[in-house]
Amino acid sequence: MAEQAVAAEKKKRSSDDYSYVGMVFHRLTRHKLAMAGAVMLILMMLFVFVGPLVWRADPNEQIPGLEGMFNPPSQAHPLGTDDYGRDVLARMFFGGRISLFIGFISAVSATLIGAFIGLLAGYYGGWADNLLMRFTDAMLSIPTFPLLIALASVMGKGMWQIIMVIVVFGWMSDARLVRGLALSLKEQEYVEAARAIGASANRIMWRHLFPNTLAVLIVSTTIGIGSSIIYEASISFLGFGIQAPLASWGNMLQNAQQFIWNAPRLIVYPGLAIFITVLGFNFFGDGLRDAIDPKLKL
């Protein structure tokens, strides 16, 4: 009896301690697609970050001469060599790091900029809202790719330039999202309470509205990382991205396309890596979206 009571008490306490984060995590673990995405992402992270510790090869070391080129997978080169006789596995590791880094940094910055613009528009409303949202609409109606290429060629080719370009064209959906949220959140009584204690507009936006949009923003960033990786790959594929000899999955693809008949595997590796990573982020992001929505039963 006493033991039962203790057990019941324990159980009760654990449900009391369920924080929001704990609840979301719990729901996430029951979301099959999200877990599949998580597994994909963990595998890719291990591949990219732990792989180089296991397989220590220099991604830029070339094997001179014809016999070094297009080697099929072997003991010395598990994924073979490319057209310069470089170890493809090592290049996949370091290219992946660059791709993930670009994806992460640009998605997070785009979300923050979008959140900033959305909060301003949603909180102030009126002409500020009109101005900012029409600007957002204008940005959305620019055909991205030609301009991306133009921008990349004006600003030069490099990692930070690519990040810039992706951010410049990536913040709009977050801005719209946050604006909508801010419009509804600012009618909440706790915002009125904040005004009643004399809180400034800045304080209300960043201490009251922003934290309440975070859940949605995390979802949007997660999915944004995937699309940023695709963007990076596309820009690199067109030759305006990361420049050789530095590797990225995108420029490995671009490099491989000329040898598609001689060495199709060179296009398969980076293609597959991008595919799995982006799919992982999308699955996981979708799962997160479902997990934070309390109306959805999981």
Added chain:
Amino acid sequence: MATRLVEVQNLKKWFPVKGGVFSTTVASVKAVDGIDFFINQGETLSLVGESGSGKTTAGRTVLKLLQPTAGKIVYKGKDITKLTPNQMRPLRRNMQIMFQDPYGSLNPRMPVGDIIQEPLDVHNVGLRRERRKAVTAMMETVGLRPEYEKRYPHEFSGGQRQRIGIARALILNPELLVLDEPISALDVSIQSQIINLLQELQQRLNLTYLFIAHDLAVVRHMSDRVAVMYLGKVVETAENDELFDHPLHPYTQALLSAVPVPDPEVKRERIILQGDVPSPVNPPSGCHFRTRCPYAMPVCKEQEPAAVEVSPGHTVSCHLLTKK
């Protein structure tokens, strides 16, 4: 003579109704349509009326959370009607509000300690360490365990949340506290706890309350004076006992006849009002109450009744009284 803390003169708050192609103002919701009242230091003035009578809007306009359309708000002899939000900020230390909804009025992403501390941060009161001490003390004052300061609002019950709301409103040591239906969302058993807490705090901290409510039993228990609102107007103002014992306005009489009496032997005549409250967009001409008033006369349609002081402190706006 007690000192007047707040005085409101001919206060109006109209909300524009936008429409048409160019979203021009086609009409106005006259939520508060010219009301007068005052509150003395240390007393409780209750604002009662049914839903849509404008009592909440009145309360928020007094605190300038809503900019009044017309009229004057005088706080401690100073006209605050035209002050900008920046000019209002220092005054906000002295006037606070507690909300009806214990769920919506606390930021779900903020630990309660931070919620209660925020007014101190906004007004830069004391050092950081002292603020935390003040929060702990205030939590004890309102009956919350200080260990809970790290918890989030969703971990508390409705009554506890209202205590958090009280703590947030009181931490700046205000003079005026607007209580916007502070207990309507609570269970009856919790209601009395909160009411007792509010009364105790009023005595201890010498607070002045503007109590907005529709529960007349609670109003009678809480207030020194009562103002009855109907459709954006104050129809009757009186001392607590005077109003409950000698209601003069037909609306007040109807309202009071609806209060249940806990004695089955008492037979009372209930005054049942016919119809609904007219739209505040297009209120009736003359007296706003005439469409539902059992004593409506031709004059009620033509002329708005002026407020008449029938006895000291008891003012009524009704033609029945001016006729006699």
